[in-house]
Amino acid sequence: MSQITFKQNPVTLIGTPVQVGDTAPDFTVLANDLSEVSLADSKGRVRLISVVPSIDTGVCDQQTRKFNEEAATLGDAKVLTISVDLPFAQKRWCGAVGIENVQTLSDHRDLSFGEAYGVAIKELRLLARSVFVVDAKNKIVHAEYVSEVTNHPDYEAALEAARKA
Numbered sequence: 001m002s003q004i005t006f007k008q009n010p011v012t013l014i015g016t017p018v019q020v021g022d023t024a025p026d027f028t029v030l031a032n033d034l035s036e037v038s039l040a041d042s043k044g045r046v047r048l049i050s051v052v053p054s055i056d057t058g059v060c061d062q063q064t065r066k067f068n069e070e071a072a073t074l075g076d077a078k079v080l081t082i083s084v085d086l087p088f089a090q091k092r093w094c095g096a097v098g099i100e101n102v103q104t105l106s107d108h109r110d111l112s113f114g115e116a117y118g119v120a121i122k123e124l125r126l127l128a129r130s131v132f133v134v135d136a137k138n139k140i141v142h143a144e145y146v147s148e149v150t151n152h153p154d155y156e157a158a159l160e161a162a163r164k165a
Helices: 058-074 087-097 112-116 155-164
Strands: 028-030 036-038 047-051 078-083 103-106 130-134 140-145
Touching: 028 112, 047 058, 047 155, 058 078, 058 087, 058 155, 087 103, 130 155, 140 155
Parallel strands: 047 078, 078 103
Antiparallel strands: 028 036, 028 103, 047 130, 130 140
Protein backbone atom coordinates (compact mmCIF):
# COMPACT_ATOMS: atom_id res chain seq x y z
CA MET A 1 0.00 0.00 0.00
CA SER A 2 1.28 3.46 -0.84
CA GLN A 3 1.71 6.27 1.67
CA ILE A 4 -1.62 7.73 2.80
CA THR A 5 -1.87 11.50 3.11
CA PHE A 6 -4.37 13.91 4.65
CA LYS A 7 -4.33 17.31 2.96
CA GLN A 8 -1.02 16.27 1.34
CA ASN A 9 0.61 15.50 4.73
CA PRO A 10 1.70 11.90 5.39
CA VAL A 11 -0.21 10.11 8.17
CA THR A 12 0.45 6.95 10.16
CA LEU A 13 -2.17 4.22 9.95
CA ILE A 14 -2.67 1.95 12.96
CA GLY A 15 -3.56 -1.69 12.47
CA THR A 16 -3.11 -4.26 9.74
CA PRO A 17 -4.30 -3.50 6.20
CA VAL A 18 -6.47 -6.17 4.57
CA GLN A 19 -6.12 -7.42 1.02
CA VAL A 20 -8.36 -9.11 -1.51
CA GLY A 21 -8.57 -12.79 -0.58
CA ASP A 22 -8.15 -12.22 3.17
CA THR A 23 -10.80 -13.38 5.61
CA ALA A 24 -12.58 -10.22 6.75
CA PRO A 25 -11.66 -9.41 10.36
CA ASP A 26 -14.57 -9.03 12.74
CA PHE A 27 -15.05 -5.76 14.62
CA THR A 28 -17.45 -4.16 17.08
CA VAL A 29 -18.84 -0.67 16.44
CA LEU A 30 -21.86 1.24 17.70
CA ALA A 31 -25.15 1.80 15.90
CA ASN A 32 -26.98 5.12 16.21
CA ASP A 33 -28.95 3.74 19.20
CA LEU A 34 -25.64 2.79 20.95
CA SER A 35 -26.18 -0.95 20.41
CA GLU A 36 -23.12 -2.97 19.41
CA VAL A 37 -22.83 -4.13 15.80
CA SER A 38 -20.25 -6.57 14.47
CA LEU A 39 -19.42 -7.89 11.03
CA ALA A 40 -20.70 -11.30 12.18
CA ASP A 41 -24.18 -9.77 12.63
CA SER A 42 -24.58 -9.70 8.84
CA LYS A 43 -22.87 -13.00 8.00
CA GLY A 44 -24.10 -14.75 4.88
CA ARG A 45 -24.64 -11.42 3.07
CA VAL A 46 -22.44 -9.29 0.87
CA ARG A 47 -21.29 -6.18 2.77
CA LEU A 48 -20.06 -2.96 1.19
CA ILE A 49 -18.20 -1.03 3.89
CA SER A 50 -17.70 2.66 3.14
CA VAL A 51 -15.22 4.30 5.50
CA VAL A 52 -15.18 8.08 5.98
CA PRO A 53 -13.21 10.41 8.28
CA SER A 54 -16.27 12.48 9.28
CA ILE A 55 -19.81 12.30 7.96
CA ASP A 56 -20.19 16.10 8.30
CA THR A 57 -17.63 16.99 5.63
CA GLY A 58 -18.17 17.47 1.90
CA VAL A 59 -16.55 14.38 0.36
CA CYS A 60 -17.78 12.12 3.19
CA ASP A 61 -21.30 13.46 2.74
CA GLN A 62 -21.15 12.84 -1.03
CA GLN A 63 -19.66 9.37 -0.58
CA THR A 64 -22.41 8.32 1.83
CA ARG A 65 -25.15 9.78 -0.40
CA LYS A 66 -23.71 7.98 -3.47
CA PHE A 67 -23.71 4.57 -1.76
CA ASN A 68 -27.18 5.27 -0.33
CA GLU A 69 -28.48 5.94 -3.86
CA GLU A 70 -26.79 2.84 -5.29
CA ALA A 71 -27.76 0.47 -2.43
CA ALA A 72 -30.96 -0.58 -4.20
CA THR A 73 -28.90 -1.85 -7.17
CA LEU A 74 -26.91 -4.22 -4.94
CA GLY A 75 -29.61 -6.82 -4.26
CA ASP A 76 -29.37 -8.21 -0.72
CA ALA A 77 -26.02 -6.54 -0.01
CA LYS A 78 -25.78 -4.54 3.20
CA VAL A 79 -24.16 -1.11 2.94
CA LEU A 80 -22.35 0.16 6.04
CA THR A 81 -20.74 3.55 6.52
CA ILE A 82 -18.21 3.66 9.35
CA SER A 83 -16.60 6.75 10.88
CA VAL A 84 -15.46 7.89 14.32
CA ASP A 85 -18.29 10.41 14.52
CA LEU A 86 -20.44 10.01 17.63
CA PRO A 87 -23.58 7.91 17.04
CA PHE A 88 -25.74 10.93 17.91
CA ALA A 89 -24.11 13.04 15.18
CA GLN A 90 -24.54 10.22 12.66
CA LYS A 91 -28.22 9.86 13.54
CA ARG A 92 -28.81 13.62 13.23
CA TRP A 93 -26.99 13.75 9.88
CA CYS A 94 -28.92 10.76 8.47
CA GLY A 95 -32.22 12.28 9.52
CA ALA A 96 -31.33 15.65 8.03
CA VAL A 97 -30.37 14.27 4.62
CA GLY A 98 -32.74 11.31 4.40
CA ILE A 99 -30.26 8.43 4.41
CA GLU A 100 -32.28 5.21 4.65
CA ASN A 101 -30.39 2.53 2.70
CA VAL A 102 -27.04 2.78 4.49
CA GLN A 103 -26.41 1.90 8.12
CA THR A 104 -24.08 4.43 9.76
CA LEU A 105 -21.86 3.03 12.48
CA SER A 106 -19.45 4.65 14.93
CA ASP A 107 -15.94 3.39 15.66
CA HIS A 108 -15.42 6.19 18.18
CA ARG A 109 -15.37 4.01 21.30
CA ASP A 110 -12.67 1.42 20.56
CA LEU A 111 -11.31 1.99 17.03
CA SER A 112 -12.12 -1.72 16.66
CA PHE A 113 -12.82 -1.44 12.94
CA GLY A 114 -10.03 1.07 12.26
CA GLU A 115 -7.37 -1.15 13.78
CA ALA A 116 -8.76 -4.41 12.32
CA TYR A 117 -8.66 -2.95 8.77
CA GLY A 118 -5.58 -0.72 9.17
CA VAL A 119 -7.39 2.58 8.62
CA ALA A 120 -7.09 4.36 12.00
CA ILE A 121 -5.09 7.57 11.55
CA LYS A 122 -2.79 7.86 14.56
CA GLU A 123 -2.27 11.64 14.36
CA LEU A 124 -5.96 12.58 14.03
CA ARG A 125 -7.93 9.68 15.58
CA LEU A 126 -9.99 9.58 12.39
CA LEU A 127 -10.43 6.77 9.87
CA ALA A 128 -8.74 6.97 6.47
CA ARG A 129 -11.11 7.01 3.52
CA SER A 130 -11.48 3.50 2.17
CA VAL A 131 -14.00 1.04 0.77
CA PHE A 132 -14.18 -2.71 1.35
CA VAL A 133 -16.47 -5.36 -0.09
CA VAL A 134 -16.88 -8.57 1.90
CA ASP A 135 -18.62 -11.49 0.22
CA ALA A 136 -21.18 -13.82 1.81
CA LYS A 137 -18.37 -16.24 2.74
CA ASN A 138 -16.55 -13.47 4.67
CA LYS A 139 -13.76 -12.96 2.14
CA ILE A 140 -12.48 -9.53 1.14
CA VAL A 141 -13.26 -9.18 -2.60
CA HIS A 142 -12.46 -5.45 -2.88
CA ALA A 143 -10.18 -3.21 -0.81
CA GLU A 144 -9.42 0.41 -1.66
CA TYR A 145 -7.32 2.62 0.58
CA VAL A 146 -7.69 6.11 -0.93
CA SER A 147 -4.16 7.56 -1.07
CA GLU A 148 -5.27 11.13 -0.29
CA VAL A 149 -7.94 11.07 2.42
CA THR A 150 -9.70 14.17 1.02
CA ASN A 151 -10.23 12.50 -2.41
CA HIS A 152 -13.18 10.36 -3.52
CA PRO A 153 -12.92 6.57 -3.74
CA ASP A 154 -13.48 4.63 -6.98
CA TYR A 155 -17.25 4.22 -6.59
CA GLU A 156 -17.79 2.11 -9.68
CA ALA A 157 -15.07 -0.42 -8.78
CA ALA A 158 -16.62 -0.92 -5.32
CA LEU A 159 -20.17 -1.18 -6.66
CA GLU A 160 -19.10 -3.64 -9.38
CA ALA A 161 -17.31 -5.80 -6.79
CA ALA A 162 -20.44 -5.81 -4.61
CA ARG A 163 -22.67 -6.76 -7.55
CA LYS A 164 -20.35 -9.61 -8.57
CA ALA A 165 -20.04 -10.94 -5.01
